[in-house]
Amino acid sequence: MNRLINAVRYYSALFLGKIAIYLLRITGSGGTSFPGKLAMAICPDLLRILGAKYRIIMVTGTNGKTTTSRIIEQILIENHIKYIANKSGANLISGLVTTLISDVKFNGSPTSHTALLEVDEAAFRASSKHVHPAVLVVTNFFRDQLDRYGELYSTVEAVRHGIINNPGTTLILNGDDSLCASLGRDVQNPVIYYGMDKLSEPEDDNGKVSNSDASYCIYCKTKYEYQYHTYSHLGYYQCPECGYKRPEPLVHVIRVPAMTSEFTTVVFSTPSGSFQAHINLPGLYNVYNALAAVTFAEALGFSHEKTVRALSCFESGFGRMESIPLGEKNIQVILIKNPTGLSQVLKYLTTVEKACVICFMINDRTADGTDISWLYDVDFEPLKNMQNRVSRIYVSGIRAEDMAVRLKYAGIFTDHIAIEKNNPAMLDSALNTLNAGETLYILPTYTALLDIRKLLKKRFNLKNFWQ
Amino acid sequence: MYEINICHLYPDLLNLYGDYGNIQALVRRLEWRGISVQVHPVSIGDPFLPDEYDIVFIGGGQDYEQDILHKDLLAIKKQPLIEAVESGMVFLCICGGYQLMGRYYKLSDGTEIECLGAMNHWTIGHEKRLIGNLVFKIEGLKQQPDSLVVGFENHSGKTYLGDGVSPLGKVVYGNGNNGEDGYEGARYKNVFCSYSHGSLLPKNPGLTDELITIALKRKYRDFVSLQPLNDRIEALARESMIKRLLKAKQ
Numbered sequence: 001m002n003r004l005i006n007a008v009r010y011y012s013a014l015f016l017g018k019i020a021i022y023l024l025r026i027t028g029s030g031g032t033s034f035p036g037k038l039a040m041a042i043c044p045d046l047l048r049i050l051g052a053k054y055r056i057i058m059v060t061g062t063n064g065k066t067t068t069s070r071i072i073e074q075i076l077i078e079n080h081i082k083y084i085a086n087k088s089g090a091n092l093i094s095g096l097v098t099t100l101i102s103d104v105k106f107n108g109s110p111t112s113h114t115a116l117l118e119v120d121e122a123a124f125r126a127s128s129k130h131v132h133p134a135v136l137v138v139t140n141f142f143r144d145q146l147d148r149y150g151e152l153y154s155t156v157e158a159v160r161h162g163i164i165n166n167p168g169t170t171l172i173l174n175g176d177d178s179l180c181a182s183l184g185r186d187v188q189n190p191v192i193y194y195g196m197d198k199l200s201e202p203e204d205d206n207g208k209v210s211n212s213d214a215s216y217c218i219y220c221k222t223k224y225e226y227q228y229h230t231y232s233h234l235g236y237y238q239c240p241e242c243g244y245k246r247p248e249p250l251v252h253v254i255r256v257p258a259m260t261s262e263f264t265t266v267v268f269s270t271p272s273g274s275f276q277a278h279i280n281l282p283g284l285y286n287v288y289n290a291l292a293a294v295t296f297a298e299a300l301g302f303s304h305e306k307t308v309r310a311l312s313c314f315e316s317g318f319g320r321m322e323s324i325p326l327g328e329k330n331i332q333v334i335l336i337k338n339p340t341g342l343s344q345v346l347k348y349l350t351t352v353e354k355a356c357v358i359c360f361m362i363n364d365r366t367a368d369g370t371d372i373s374w375l376y377d378v379d380f381e382p383l384k385n386m387q388n389r390v391s392r393i394y395v396s397g398i399r400a401e402d403m404a405v406r407l408k409y410a411g412i413f414t415d416h417i418a419i420e421k422n423n424p425a426m427l428d429s430a431l432n433t434l435n436a437g438e439t440l441y442i443l444p445t446y447t448a449l450l451d452i453r454k455l456l457k458k459r460f461n462l463k464n465f466w467q
Numbered sequence: 468m469y470e471i472n473i474c475h476l477y478p479d480l481l482n483l484y485g486d487y488g489n490i491q492a493l494v495r496r497l498e499w500r501g502i503s504v505q506v507h508p509v510s511i512g513d514p515f516l517p518d519e520y521d522i523v524f525i526g527g528g529q530d531y532e533q534d535i536l537h538k539d540l541l542a543i544k545k546q547p548l549i550e551a552v553e554s555g556m557v558f559l560c561i562c563g564g565y566q567l568m569g570r571y572y573k574l575s576d577g578t579e580i581e582c583l584g585a586m587n588h589w590t591i592g593h594e595k596r597l598i599g600n601l602v603f604k605i606e607g608l609k610q611q612p613d614s615l616v617v618g619f620e621n622h623s624g625k626t627y628l629g630d631g632v633s634p635l636g637k638v639v640y641g642n643g644n645n646g647e648d649g650y651e652g653a654r655y656k657n658v659f660c661s662y663s664h665g666s667l668l669p670k671n672p673g674l675t676d677e678l679i680t681i682a683l684k685r686k687y688r689d690f691v692s693l694q695p696l697n698d699r700i701e702a703l704a705r706e707s708m709i710k711r712l713l714k715a716k717q
Contacts, residue, residue, distance in 0.1 A: 151529040215479055221535050223511075370599065371619045376485025376666045401704035402670065408700055409491050409669045419703070 006045075013043035014108060017101040032090035036097030047093060050100040051131030053108075054084075054115040057296070058124065060159060061139030061180065063341050064289040065091065065118040066317035067281065068139055071293035073116055074314035078306040085116040089318060092123045096131075121155050128162035135299065136163070137172040137292050141179040142232060142340040143213050143377065144369075152213060156182070163187060172295050174288065175249045176234040182218050184247065194295040195249035196287070198228040198236070199256055213340075219244050231284055231347075232340045251295040253287060261351040266290065270298045277308045281321050283348040285341070319449040324460055328436035333452065336360075336443045337368070339377035345443060346382045352389070357430045357440045359394035361423075361448035362403045368445040372399050380410035392433050393417050394426050397448045423455050469690065470503045471682055474520040476544075477528070478508045480536050481564060484621065486526030488666025489559060492675050493522065500694050502683075511536060515544045517551040521682040525564030527664065533563055537580070540567065545583055552585045557682045558658040561667060565653065565660035566590045566624055586655045587629035596623045600712055601641035601663050603651040610673025610705075615639060617670060617708045618663025626662075628653055635661055640712045657681055670705050672698045 017039030024034065040046050059069045066089050076083045084103035086095050096117050103111050119127060124136075141156050156179045163171065167188045174180040175193030184191035214233045216223055222241035229235035238245035251270045258265040264279045264287055279290045290311055297307040316322055324331040336342040349358070364370050383390070393416050395403040400419050408414050420426040430440045444452050456462055475490055490506060497504040509515055528536075552558065552568075560568050569588040572580045582589075601620045608614040616636065625645035628634060634644070635652030643651030643662065652661035659678065661667060668675040676693050683690040 151531065153529065153531050216532070216535055221531075371484065371621060371665075373485035373488070373619055373664045373666055376488030376491070376669070377482075399704075401700065401707050404700045405669050405704045406488075409488065409495050411495070414700060417700075419700075 006043075009043040010046070010049060011106075011108070013039040013046055014101060014104065015106060016042065017098070018106065021098065021102050032086070032088040032098055033092060033094040034098075035101060036090075036094035036099075039101055040094065040097055045130075047097050047100075047127065048130040049108075050097070050104060051115075051127075053104070053110045053113075054100070055113060056131055056133040057114065057116045057135045057137070058133040059116075059118045059137045059139070059292075060121050060124045061137075061174070062121065062142045062144040062155070062338065064139040064285060064292070067286060067289040067320050068137060068292045069116055069118040070317045070320075071290055071310060071314045072137070072296050074310035075293060075297050075302060075307055076114065076116065078310045079302050081114055082112040083114040083116050084110075084112045086118060087317070089118065091118045091120045093127055096123075096127060122158050125158040125162040128165040132166050133169050135170045135172060135296065136166070137296055138174060138180050138183060139289065139292055140174050140177045140234065141213070142338055143374070144338040152179070153218075156180075156218075159183060163189065170299060172292060172299060174234070174292065175247045176230060176236070176288075178214050178218060178224065178233065178237050178244075178246070181247055182244075192251070192295055192299055193247045193249045194251045194291050195236075195246065196230050196234075196253040196291065197255075199230070199253075217242060217244055230288075231344065234288070251291065251298050253291055256287065259284070259351070261348070261353070264290075268294050270294070270304075272298065273304070275304045275308060277311045279311050280314055281316055282351065283321075283344060285344040286321075319444070319453060324456060324462065326431075326460065329431060329434045330439040331442060331456070332439055333442045333444065333449065333456070335446065335449050337446060339374050342375075342378045342443070346378070346380065349441060350382045350386055352386075352439070352441075354438050355389050355391050355435065356438055357392045357394070357433050358383075358390055359396060359426060359430060359440065359442045360403045360407075361397040361442065361444035361452060362395070362399040363397045363445050363448040363451075364399050365447045367447050372402055375403065375406045380407065380412070383407075384411050387413065387416065390416065392430070394430055395419050396421055396423060396426050397445065423452060427455065427459070468501075468503060469683060469687060470505070471497055471522060471679070471686075472520045473504065473506045474515070474523045475506055475508050476515070476523060476525045476564070477510050477536050477540075478526075479510050480532040481526040481528040483527045483529060483562070484619070484664035485666045486524075486561060486664060489526070489561065489668040490524055492666065492668035492672070493524075493679065496672065496675050496696065497679060499696055502679075511539045512543075515547045515551075517547050517554065517556065520551070520556065521686055522557045522559070522678060523548075523551065525558070525560045525567065527562030527564055533567075540583065541581065548583060549585045552656060552658055555657050555685060557678050557685070558660075559668075559678060560658065560660045561664055562620075562622055562662055565662065566626065568653075568658065568660060569626070570629075572624060586653060586658060586660070587632050588626055588653055588660075589629070590624035590626045592624050594623070596621060597625075597642040597646055597662075599641055600708065601643065601651065602639040602709060602712055603636035603641075603643060603663070604639055605636040605674065608673050608677065610671060611702060612706065612709065614673075615705075615709055616663065616667070616674055617705050617712075618661070618665035618667045620662040621664070622662050626653070631655065635659060640716055657685070670701055672696070672701050 020035035086099040175195040217239040220242040224237040227236035255267040319335040634650035
């Protein structure tokens, strides 16, 4: 009798979940977590049952989950592996369930056999009892939305607990991040580290006081010594007291021959030889994302040729340096969500040689983090130094005025700053300010991204974000 | 020419929630008035030299980081810090920095962590964090509207004030010191303590200028008052939040 009830629950959950996905898509709202929520209310065990049907690849960490997943996705495509992925970035449990429901047929049999899931760090812990990934890629740990996650160290511990529940999962870890690398210590899992060698021009080596993530040893609380930094707390660290240090990476970047505002050329070294590749996105942080994906490809034994092709042609995720060409002018949308991410985006903007317009869109809804004080953890110096090239800075979103104050105290001329909370008006005015060949850079927080994406989609006929 | 020296205590450990914005606000508002300013980072192993500073800033940190500095604070900085407080030096202490100035911090399991004891307040740890926007009124503060100050609080400790210490302000929206008595922050001599980050000073220039004015008056006998600045953007940011929060409260 119980088995019958469970079966009824399971199939009705699938049925209603699939109907909900269908209805939300035809109405154009693309709900990516509601169907999962609904289905789990009917069948709480759904994630476990569906998860068991797939070979699961999970990607977690504070920054770079989406981009890393998009590159891995392209690698799967190049290798002709059929997969399902939570492309919309719905990375909480309900989003994972929605993704799997959309792939299985009404009878519960999967269409694809591989699931590529980016997952929020706290949700990873929660999911870890139910789904057992074959591979887990962890990008990094930076300070992120402390009002929601609590302290940085609790985020690391959440992922560690998730790993303890999955001793069979192969871990692909960023060895340059002392917090991330610690996940590979004292576990039974197979572990592969990736990292970057010392580059000729260190990106950030001034030990700025603005960010103290992990400057003290996670094991014995002694200040790390660094042979070099790549950015933020990433680099070659070693603890003079207990000896904890950056593990030797199996896959590493040995050179970066070119870094422009459009792409980066990188030389990777792997156990099966080294190779050069063009990464389709600019920015040092995207080199790390590419490196994580290359390490994944290496772990699965994919050919370099196909990985190189994937790196040159993957589609950046929704709002992750997404470019919208408008004839002679251009819009680029770059999600910002925490200090390290925004600092890296600002550094990227300094590589832009032409004049440009920048718009910061700062919201403080739950998904953005209700505390916007992180804006003061960002180093705005790069922007100050390119004031002659930035014709105008717009600030928009619920906390537009706070962003204006932030820029003022960073030393940006206040007559360059326009507060415009009406997005259509901002867009018109910004596009009018641009000359031919120039770009408007829109830097939104998460929910501001959803707002501006909707407007841009309507104006310029973009595809839906869940596709 | 006037000169102000700011001591930033443990900048590599206590810098949570954009604390650096408070230093930046002090620096800019001094610079904009042509007053020269120096920031001195003082961390583990560095001596605290009261004669060299006019304003001391202590921010907040995660438990992990506060634990690292605790020994250094009590061993080599306690005495000179207490002397500086008693001499009337200007202090701004936020969140963890506020707690450290008091007598002790009692964890939820009953363990008492000794603090500086520079002021008569104490903090009791709780499971539930007090998180959210915070509006409070500092009586007499030259800031519109209504001497209100806006920030954001995120703390698990509840702080209580003993004799000799006055609250910095009265809570209008949010929790403040403990969510019970309606007070926010503490004031003792020229020490200003608050749970509010956000950052606190950039958006509340009335408070920033108050700290600067006290420091200048204390250092220079001939100093009368600060030259006014254009604070239109700061006022917009503050007023839009006050309006939104007070509306939500109704």
